[in-house]
Amino acid sequence: MTAEYFQRDRRWHPPALTPDYKTSVARSPSLPLLSIENSLSEITGPTFSHAALGGLDNDLILNFTGEPAIGERTVVHGRVTDETGRPVKGALLEVWQANAGGRYRHVKDGYLAPLDPNFGGCGRCLTDEDGFYVFRTVKPGAYPFRNYSNSWRMAHIHFSIFGAGLTQRLITQMYFEGDPLRDQDPIAQTIPDPAALDRLVAPLDLNASVPLDSLAYRFDIVLRGRRQTVFENKLEGA
Amino acid sequence: MPLEYPKETPAQTAGPFVHIGAMPRIAGFTCFDVELGQQIAGPDVPGERIVIEGQILDGTGTPCRDTMVEVWQADDQGRYAHPEDPRGAEVADGFTGFGRAHTDFDTGLFRFETIKPGIVPGRHGRDQAPHVSFWIVARGINIGLHTRMYFPEDNTSTDPVLSMIEQPHRRDTLIAERTADGQYRFDIRLQGDRETVFLDV
Ligand SMILES: [Fe+3]
Numbered sequence: 539m540t541a542e543y544f545q546r547d548r549r550w551h552p553p554a555l556t557p558d559y560k561t562s563v564a565r566s567p568s569l570p571l572l573s574i575e576n577s578l579s580e581i582t583g584p585t586f587s588h589a590a591l592g593g594l595d596n597d598l599i600l601n602f603t604g605e606p607a608i609g610e611r612t613v614v615h616g617r618v619t620d621e622t623g624r625p626v627k628g629a630l631l632e633v634w635q636a637n638a639g640g641r642y643r644h645v646k647d648g649y650l651a652p653l654d655p656n657f658g659g660c661g662r663c664l665t666d667e668d669g670f671y672v673f674r675t676v677k678p679g680a681y682p683f684r685n686y687s688n689s690w691r692m693a694h695i696h697f698s699i700f701g702a703g704l705t706q707r708l709i710t711q712m713y714f715e716g717d718p719l720r721d722q723d724p725i726a727q728t729i730p731d732p733a734a735l736d737r738l739v740a741p742l743d744l745n746a747s748v749p750l751d752s753l754a755y756r757f758d759i760v761l762r763g764r765r766q767t768v769f770e771n772k773l774e775g776a
Numbered sequence: 777m778p779l780e781y782p783k784e785t786p787a788q789t790a791g792p793f794v795h796i797g798a799m800p801r802i803a804g805f806t807c808f809d810v811e812l813g814q815q816i817a818g819p820d821v822p823g824e825r826i827v828i829e830g831q832i833l834d835g836t837g838t839p840c841r842d843t844m845v846e847v848w849q850a851d852d853q854g855r856y857a858h859p860e861d862p863r864g865a866e867v868a869d870g871f872t873g874f875g876r877a878h879t880d881f882d883t884g885l886f887r888f889e890t891i892k893p894g895i896v897p898g899r900h901g902r903d904q905a906p907h908v909s910f911w912i913v914a915r916g917i918n919i920g921l922h923t924r925m926y927f928p929e930d931n932t933s934t935d936p937v938l939s940m941i942e943q944p945h946r947r948d949t950l951i952a953e954r955t956a957d958g959q960y961r962f963d964i965r966l967q968g969d970r971e972t973v974f975l976d977v
Pocket of ligand 1: 691791
């Protein structure tokens with residue numbers, strides 16, 4: 539079936555210009571986006587297979603050196619569905635995060651918190667037939683960033699998601715239930731509706747934890763839905 | 777009760793360290809075997825070999841040096857390597873159509889080696905001029921920006937997307953400059969006088 543995707547609700551996402559997150563000021567387009575109807579160029583998109591992934595790619599505790607990283611051992615799992623509730627199978631998820639002290643392993647991160655020799659901070663996996671995914675990691679620390687002189691990021695994991703087509707491409711961040719920095723974090727606060735921000739806050743999921751080993755958080759992801767019926771759509775130019 | 781659909785997960789900026797997750801080799805990691813998006817068209821794929829280079833400029837005209845740029849394109853016959861393209865099964869082995877680059881930490885340049893795409897079928901039987909879809913994310917960009925690059929030597933006058941842009945000088949923001957045989961320059965301006973046309977796809 540070749541059908542169009544639902545229009546993106548831009549009021550639900552952060553706007554381009556959010557002055558309290560200062561970097562957005564010079565990096566936000568000021569003219570309206572040009573809305574186009576889906577063509578083959580937008581409903582298609584890159585696809586990925588298990589052949590490209592290694593066995594430890596989704597295990598951030600072990601995948602840097604094989605020795606365990608320091609920090610709160612944490613399972614992050616969930617399901618990727620679309621706006622009609624259907625699972626998105628074979629979606630590629632890539633994650634990156636700071637270590638338990640809030641430090642990234644990156645040449646541009648100069649935060650004084652130390653690197654963990656056994657933590658890299660990158661992971662990836664594909665969703666299964668029902669849209670489920672799982673990672674294992676350590677809970678990242680909060681960290682300061684240059685915005686106001688005392689701006690802090692609440693603990694977060696960055697997520698990049700490839701769905702079935704270019705229209706579903708998304709990068710977002712996952713937060714942890716109960717984080718006291720939520721209302722101060724200028725990046726989380728770029729999202730206008732608190733109900734939308736709630737969707738990025740993963741609740742503790744004690745039933746998915748591994749007793750005597752790891753806590754767990756559940757982060758479900760919804761990608762754009764698509765029409766189920768095609769009437770005179772002629773998307774392919776047929 | 778109004779009809780409710782579950783809403784899309786809201787976007788957040790990719791931040792300055794996107795390379796760690798999406799281009800780990802650029803960030804200095806060797807823990808993954810395969811770096812994704814590094815081969816758009818393998819050596820045996822037919823088509824004209826081209827190079828696309830450019831910068832992402834902010835509203836002050838400064839190149840952004842922490843951006844990730846993704847491209848998605850059809851092969852030389854206008855076919856996408858995707859199960860929903862009716863001709864998708866015909867693309868050559870080694871053609872992915874997907875590329876990923878970062879803007880260099882010093883120069884701010886991104887670079888793709890690929891083949892020139894063909895004419896892609898559009899809606900209602902209206903062809904689309906050869907184009908490469910771009911998606912860019914970075915610190916300060918709250919939701920990924922879609923745009924397209926077209927080629928200056930092609931007839932773009934009937935392209936359905938370019939035709940929708942009212943102002944001629946804005947249309948030109950989507951057309952690359954040919955700097956030598958097979959070499960194209962495509963700068964993307966996030967803001968200002970010559971702001972690139974970004975798409976809500
Ligand atoms: Fe971060």
